[in-house]
Amino acid sequence: MAxxxxxxxxxxxxxxxxxxxxxxxxxxxDTTADSMYIALYTSSAALDATTTAYSVxxxxxxxxxxxxxxxxxxxxxxxxxxxxxxxxxxxxxxTATITARGALIYNSTQSDKAVAVLDxxxxxxxxxxxxxxxxxxxxxxxxxxxxx
Amino acid sequence: xxQGVQTTFDNGFKVDVHTTxxxxxxxxELADRALAKLISVSDxxxxxxxAQALVFKEQIREVLVFYMKEAIKSxxxxxxxxxxxxxxxxxxxxxxxx
Numbered sequence: 001m002a003x004x005x006x007x008x009x010x011x012x013x014x015x016x017x018x019x020x021x022x023x024x025x026x027x028x029x030d031t032t033a034d035s036m037y038i039a040l041y042t043s044s045a046a047l048d049a050t051t052t053a054y055s056v057x058x059x060x061x062x063x064x065x066x067x068x069x070x071x072x073x074x075x076x077x078x079x080x081x082x083x084x085x086x087x088x089x090x091x092x093x094x095t096a097t098i099t100a101r102g103a104l105i106y107n108s109t110q111s112d113k114a115v116a117v118l119d120x121x122x123x124x125x126x127x128x129x130x131x132x133x134x135x136x137x138x139x140x141x142x143x144x145x146x147x148x
Numbered sequence: 149x150x151q152g153v154q155t156t157f158d159n160g161f162k163v164d165v166h167t168t169x170x171x172x173x174x175x176x177e178l179a180d181r182a183l184a185k186l187i188s189v190s191d192x193x194x195x196x197x198x199a200q201a202l203v204f205k206e207q208i209r210e211v212l213v214f215y216m217k218e219a220i221k222s223x224x225x226x227x228x229x230x231x232x233x234x235x236x237x238x239x240x241x242x243x244x245x246x
């Protein structure tokens with residue numbers, strides 16, 4: 001017999017599934033997953049770890065882009081080894097003429113609360129074409145949301 | 149005293165942004181994106197295993213590209229049929245020739 005101190009892997013997955021609430025929580029009307037969105041921003045935007053919610057300030061505008069961005073399709077939370085993770089399917093703005101420097105993933109079901117800020121490293125432009133965000137492989141080493 | 153257990157959210161995530169101008173994605177470009185999610189070959193893998201994996205990856209790529217092209221052709225057939233039903237024969241012809 002042995003006892004090894006650890007944060008339980010199942011707990012990490014359950015955090016991603018919203019099972020545990022250590023503080024005041026929201027009353028959920030149903031049991032479906034929340035709707036996650038991704039909005040694009042120009043290089044004038046100020047987004048970082050202190051960002052708390054989606055805002056239209058310095059959001060991208062242009063042909064093929066609607067304020068609020070695209071709905072994301074999430075990969076069901078799971079684990080590999082002791083890392084819990086979830087990810088999203090790639091998303092595309094079609095026939096779009098836009099330029100973006102970064103993006104915000106946010107939870108539209110929970111008052112547009114912020115999830116993650118993405119920095120593209122440079123301005124990215126599509127001209128009457130497709131603007132696609134390619135999410136990393138959904139595994140314990142690469143997935144966009146990982147709890148190790 | 150009981151020590152806390154540290155668990156971390158990894159900030160090392162990275163997305164790629166791909167864009168096009170005056171066109172959409174080609175089946176070849178989409179196949180490459182799909183393959184990147186389906187098959188990864190480690191740089192440190194045994195040379196023979198690596199070679200086999202790369203051959204397999206190329207075979208899958210060919211199949212993906214073929215069926216994506218079939219899907220495009222089939223979708224255009226549906227679109228053209230719908231346009232002809234609406235009396236838009238000229239537009240249907242333009243789409244057929246793409």
